[in-house]
Amino acid sequence: MKDYPRRSFLKTLALGGAALKLGPFAWDAFAATSGLPIETTASGPVLRRTLGKTGLTLPIVSMGVMNADVPGLLRRAYELGIRHYDTAAGYQQGRNEEMVGRVIKEMGVRDKVIIATKEAVPEHDRMLSTADGKARFIENTEKSLQRLQMDHVDILYYHAVDSVEHAHAEGPLEALRTLRKEGKTRFIGISTHKTVDVIGEAIRLDMFDVVLVTLNYTMAHDNGILSTIERASKSGIGVIAMKTQAGGSVRPDAHLPTPLPPVSQTALLKWVLAHDFVTTAIPGFSTYEHLEQDFSVASNLAYSEDEKKFLADKSFTALAEFCQQCGECRAACPKQVEVPVLMRSHMYAVQYGNRDMARTLLAGIATGQGLEACRSCDGCSVACRNSVQVARKIGELKALTRGTALYA
Numbered sequence: 232m233k234d235y236p237r238r239s240f241l242k243t244l245a246l247g248g249a250a251l252k253l254g255p256f257a258w259d260a261f262a263a264t265s266g267l268p269i270e271t272t273a274s275g276p277v278l279r280r281t282l283g284k285t286g287l288t289l290p291i292v293s294m295g296v297m298n299a300d301v302p303g304l305l306r307r308a309y310e311l312g313i314r315h316y317d318t319a320a321g322y323q324q325g326r327n328e329e330m331v332g333r334v335i336k337e338m339g340v341r342d343k344v345i346i347a348t349k350e351a352v353p354e355h356d357r358m359l360s361t362a363d364g365k366a367r368f369i370e371n372t373e374k375s376l377q378r379l380q381m382d383h384v385d386i387l388y389y390h391a392v393d394s395v396e397h398a399h400a401e402g403p404l405e406a407l408r409t410l411r412k413e414g415k416t417r418f419i420g421i422s423t424h425k426t427v428d429v430i431g432e433a434i435r436l437d438m439f440d441v442v443l444v445t446l447n448y449t450m451a452h453d454n455g456i457l458s459t460i461e462r463a464s465k466s467g468i469g470v471i472a473m474k475t476q477a478g479g480s481v482r483p484d485a486h487l488p489t490p491l492p493p494v495s496q497t498a499l500l501k502w503v504l505a506h507d508f509v510t511t512a513i514p515g516f517s518t519y520e521h522l523e524q525d526f527s528v529a530s531n532l533a534y535s536e537d538e539k540k541f542l543a544d545k546s547f548t549a550l551a552e553f554c555q556q557c558g559e560c561r562a563a564c565p566k567q568v569e570v571p572v573l574m575r576s577h578m579y580a581v582q583y584g585n586r587d588m589a590r591t592l593l594a595g596i597a598t599g600q601g602l603e604a605c606r607s608c609d610g611c612s613v614a615c616r617n618s619v620q621v622a623r624k625i626g627e628l629k630a631l632t633r634g635t636a637l638y639a
């Protein structure tokens with residue numbers, strides 16, 4: 232069994248030690264020893280990595296646009312050196328793609344950036360025949376391209392795939408092959424919160440160029456997840472990391488009576504990028520302050536003393552209550568409620584402050600397995616194998632949605 236966290240931590244410290252001693256002209260030497268090419272931008276040197284067999288080289292910090300609704304934030308991200316924007320058809324009912332398209336067009340930088348978008352297949356479309364499923368996926372992608380005002384994207388993901396069966400559904404897979412062949416996308420990818428199962432299947436299918444996976448410090452001891460992602464990378468698939476901040480910048484322990492030391496967002500991001508099989512991360516910052524903070528990592532992966540202390544104090548993992556979407560708790564619910572989806576919705580609503588995304592997710596749950604099933608249930612019997620307080624979070628979701636159709 233590999234000791235991933237320790238190996239990565241020591242490796243980064245070694246790189247960090249070298250980087251900390253270097254003067255302003257020693258970045259080339261640092262890049263040579265770390266294997267990372269650098270690019271000098273207005274904000275200084277930026278480390279880049281190659282995205283698997285796509286051959287694209289990207290700054291190690293990118294922008295997950297999901298939580299952003301301020302066009303200026305995308306412009307500032309470009310000024311700082313960000314060159315990869317990740318959006319999706321489902322974000323803000325398409326308005327997120329519209330904003331990305333508008334800003335990129337206004338800046339006139341389409342040929343200088345990598346644009347990724349994602350198409351999910353909702354529950355009601357999963358029963359379609361292969362031909363109809365393919366046609367629906369292509370039709371939805373065309374709508375995305377219209378919103379983006381682009382004739383193609385660089386990466387098109389089959390989005391939020393939550394099972395092996397869903398991963399090899401022929402309709403979406405045929406659509407992706409066709410869209411790549413027609414030049415509507417340069418590369419195709421798959422995004423999932425079920426890393427071990429779905430990424431394992433993606434490797435077997437041998438058709439994806441990129442995978443978008445959840446990876447953060449709360450998974451430091453999960454060798455199954457880490458080794459699966461590394462296996463994808465070794466097979467030539469480019470790896471992009473999401474949910475790197477384990478729930479965003481709002482303290483996950485805000486409900487606790489005693490204030491705790493602040494979460495080190497930079498330490499969390501550096502920990503993810505210390506894994507050299509990750510090409511780039513897409514933190515979902517929504518303020519200028521958090522953009523600057525996250526992008527500072529792109530020029531220096533060395534841990535500061537405070538960051539080392541933060542990572543050494545293991546309490547964060549328990550306090551983060553990050554749901555890894557394993558689904559193991561579902562069996563304990565007498566109504567088979569989609570607890571992982573409820574937990575993800577809670578994260579979007581409470582920690583990301585993205586109520587829109589939470590509503591979309593809740594509305595997509597099959598009837599009878601969503602929050603409405605919890606309404607008449609006074610004592611939640613579901614226990615998490617990790618540290619997620621499922622009953623408390625369901626209570627908070629109920630309070631947030633009371634009086635809406637989601638809690639009818």
Ligand code: SF4
Nearest residue numbers: 564568605608611612
């Ligand atoms: S509140 Fe009841 S119905 Fe909802 S998840 Fe918990 S046990 Fe299941």
Ligand code: SF4
Nearest residue numbers: 554555557558560615
């Ligand atoms: S709440 Fe816990 S057991 Fe349930 S899906 Fe999330 S991590 Fe797994």
